[in-house]
Amino acid sequence: MTRLRGLAAHYTGRERVGPATMGQVNMARCVRTDPPEHMNYEVVRNLPQGTTYQRVADAVGLLMSRHESLRTTFHDGIQRVAGDGELTVEVHPAGDGVTGRVAADLRGRRFDLAAELPLRVAVIAGDDGPEQVVLVTTHSTVDAVGLALLVADWEELVRGRTPGPAAPQPVDVAAMEGSPAGLRRADAALRYWRTQLGRIPRSTLTVTVDDRDHDWSLPRLRVRSAAVAAALARITARTGTSRSGALLAAFGTLAGLRAGQPVCPIISISANRFRPELREYVGPLAQDALIPIDLTGPAFDAVLRATRAASLAAYQNSRFDSAALVRIMEEVAADRGVFFARDLVYNDMSAATPAGPPLRGVPDERAPGEEPDIRSAWLPDETLPTRVSLWVNRLEGEVDVTLWADPRCLPREDTLLLGEGVMRLLAEAGRRDVPLADLPGLTGITPLRRDGEWLVADSCWVDLAEVRRLVADAVPGPSSVSAVPDERLGHRIVCRLAAPVTPEAAHAACLALLPGRMAAIAPHHYVVAGVAEGTGRPAPAEVPVPSRAPGPYGRVGGG
Known part of the structure; x- marks a missing residue:
């Protein structure tokens, strides 16, 4: 892509430091781990006729001055708000597909939340001046409603109008939460x-699905x-x-x-x-x-x-x-x-x-x-x-x-x-x-037909065949899985193992392989040859349950 000389957008404000909000901490973790195209927001707007390059630069600077979230970096649970500074606005000549390619490039790169301000801006320029603007930010900066508010402010500022009073800034919200x-x-x-x-x-x-190498298209x-x-x-x-x-x-x-x-x-x-x-x-x-x-x-x-x-x-x-x-x-x-x-x-x-x-x-x-x-x-x-x-x-x-x-x-x-x-x-x-x-x-919707060994255990539909596969993958050696009626759970799933393993270790190994196996649960009771019967809950420290993986089932919150 051909790129023209950039614009300098000057912003002003006071430097601030404080704890990150709960929403910032939550989404910063996701921004650092999830694909950037899932976590970055992209907005393309036509510019009012007659908009000058200086008006675009001024509007970007005013937007950043008004909203501290656009000037915030994150450092181990602390948010740091930059004071006065300058953001470079890219300028690209208009042409077939240029806007889409520029937007995809800006959105497709992960933000460095500790070193980069969370705003990227590009202008698409025609022969008579700026025609479109591309704004890209990320989920640790705004959610969907916050983005709509940000875009509404942009539309006012680029027309030379002043939006109403700003709401509390993230540092203030963190103080409320604390x-x-x-x-x-x-x-x-x-x-x-x-x-x-x-x-x-x-x-x-x-x-049950296997998410390895799944592209989520x-x-x-x-x-x-x-x-x-x-x-x-x-x-x-x-x-x-x-x-x-x-x-x-x-x-x-x-x-x-x-x-x-x-x-x-x-x-x-x-x-x-x-x-x-x-x-x-x-x-x-x-x-x-x-x-x-x-x-x-x-x-x-x-x-x-x-x-x-x-x-x-x-x-x-x-x-x-x-x-x-x-x-x-x-x-x-x-x-x-x-x-x-x-x-x-x-x-x-x-x-x-x-x-x-x-x-x-x-x-x-x-x-x-x-x-x-x-x-x-x-x-x-x-x-x-x-x-x-x-x-x-x-x-x-x-x-x-x-x-x-x-x-x-x-x-x-x-x-x-x-x-x-x-x-x-x-x-x-x-x-x-x-x-x-x-x-x-x-x-036209009817209950799923469940053939085989489906049953309800602890309010969950469970396929015993899937539990057997789970146990076989988690614990080496011969094993058997059965279900017995239980007044509290509906069914209690019992696992018998011949391997030299403790019930706690067997349970932890099963838990580690559960993600993606939505038709299975870990057994309720383990019987190990040569080891006293017992439950595997909770897992011992030497065989910890792994942290939840990033993705749709590991992320907590968003939108």
Whole structure:
């Protein structure tokens, strides 16, 4: 790519040092380990006609002066905010495909969070001056809502206008989190997670996969409907559930129906902007909210009410010390013999999307048997380390969602049934309280057929054949695995080993191989020839349970 001489964008501000926020620590870890194309944000904007190079440089400098997150580097849990300085803005001549290539280059390079300010800017220049700007930042700087706020400020500044007062800066937010009240909230969040992780199913998809050398290039299904937007308004009026909450409930209901589970745990990316002073915050606040959706009610309204209550509790407990949560996950994994899969993710980004036009021609009620206007289309594959993720693009005027699905876990035909089924359920729920028994006929989704040795143990669907493979791979020598009825667990899985190994070491070896084996859990009880019977929990220090690997099941939070 041809590159012209760069522009100098001058920024000003005071130098500051303080602890990193919980959101910064969480996402900085991911930025350092996950592929940069997953963790970096790219924004391309046309520039107003007549924009000069000096106006672009001034706007970049003002943006950085206004938001300390753009001047922040990270050093062992400490954030350092730069004072006055200069950022070089690249300038490239316009041409076929130039903008895309420049954006891909800026986004595709990992940020050095200790040595590089987290903003890259390039201008695409035509014969008459600047035409487009490319802005690239990263997830330790902003989340999706923070990015939308940052872009809104850019649009004001490049037009010579002054945005409103800035929200608290990250150093100030860290001080709030370190206050007695902030520490109490964080401790409560960890207690909530420990309780939920101790009882929910470990996976909803329960398909064993091998992620070695997997490129995470996934199909994406976009589904849209204006009729469902109208139905959501009626559902909200009838039940008090928010539009987003109703969509979440429908997603969990049908995923749980397919899995044959009475509870469907979903990770929802929480924006954590409940406090008024944080609503305009330009920084990473988004972290995981763990929402167990109860599907034991007779009809969908009961699921809506249960989801509303569960969501409130989950979102209130979605700001936490991510390193402490990883330790809790490891402790629960050792105690239960499971590895939480994080295989269903809900990411509502509609707040960052302008509302659609007013509804026209959408009747309050459809005629009996009339189909809602559900439109679906496959989008080009893109890379994202996820199993199944529902991204909400729009909820007002038109419901517009994108369903990402790993076809090894959710084949394309099932992805289509789930994406369109969510819309069909909501369209019908706008007219009546839909009995859960009606869902297979309404959506085409039925419980998975489980042949072989499937059973329920500790709320998890488990394939005994997969447990045998797990034990054989983890512990050398002959072994056998069986299940016996258990009043508390449903079934207790017993492993008999001939190898000279302790129950604790055998359990730790099984735990180490659990990631990716969503149809297996580690045995509850080990019997070793020549060694007294016993449980393998907790694992001893000499055979530690390894830290969770980076990726969709190792990351804690994001969005």
